[in-house]
Amino acid sequence: MSAKTEKLLSVLKLQPVVPVLIIEDVAHAVPLARALVAGGLKAIEITMRTAAALDAIKAVANEVEGAVAGAGTILNAKHFEQAVAAGSQFIVSPGSTRGLLDAARDSDIPLLPGAVTSSEIMALKEEGYDVLKFFPAEQAGGANYIKSLSSPFAGTLFCPTGGISLKNAKDYLSLPNIVCVGGSWVAPKELVAAGDWAGITKLAAEACALRG
Structure with missing residues (x-):
């Protein structure tokens, strides 16, 4: 196992659920992250889907x-470099491109690239990746699909994201080839907008308890 894979696993194994955040207002970043950490969710994924994302990463x-x-939501080499410069300690992509893989190879910061099909998984394994994002999880076949990958791709671990909630997270976390899941339900838009950080800490604690 490479040093970068070990570094990535040390992050993903911190908790059963990695919060996937879309931060519209950078002022929310710090209190939101503090609320999640207070509930036990230390590894926090801030998606590059808003103008505030890089400043939010830097603040956290x-x-x-x-x-x-x-x-x-890192889609290319430029995104990768910007995210690393902002202070990201891990990078997550819904897929992979040659440019993105080249940027990751030259960096000490680990990449969690996305794969859904057998061919995508095989291509990434050839590049040395044994820990992969699976997105969109529910829409692409869910826990049963990922379970079926465990035999042909023994030793490959997945972090599924997309359509996962408190209700179905345990279906994924019970599988031997799942290292953790990603979820946005721990930081609902309405609680963030209201500044209900105690409510978010409670949701984070419930998510943290999924792997008791």
Whole structure:
């Protein structure tokens, strides 16, 4: 196992659920991350889907004790480099491209690339990746699909994201080839907008307890 894979696993194994955040207002980043960390969710994926994303990553990386800030929805080498410069300690992509893999190869920051099909998994394994994102999980076949991958791809671990909630997370977490799941339900838009950080801490604690 490579040093970068070990580094990635050390992050993903911190908790059963990695929060997947879409932060519209950078002012929410620090109190939101603090609320999640207080509930036990230290590794936090901030997606590059908003203009505030890079500033949010920087704020969480610099100001939130105990948080491990990561960047998600990384689609190309430029995104990768921007996210690393902002302080990301892990990078998540829904898929992979040659440019993205080249950027990751030259960096000390680990990449969690996405794969769904057998061919995509095989291609990434050839590149040395044994820990993969599976997105969109529910829409692409769910827990049963990922379970079926465990035999032909023994030793490959997945972090599924997409359509996962408190209700079905245990279906995934019970599988031997799942390292953790990604979920947005721990930080609902309405609670973030209301500044209900105690409510988010409660949701984070419930998610943290999924793997008791």
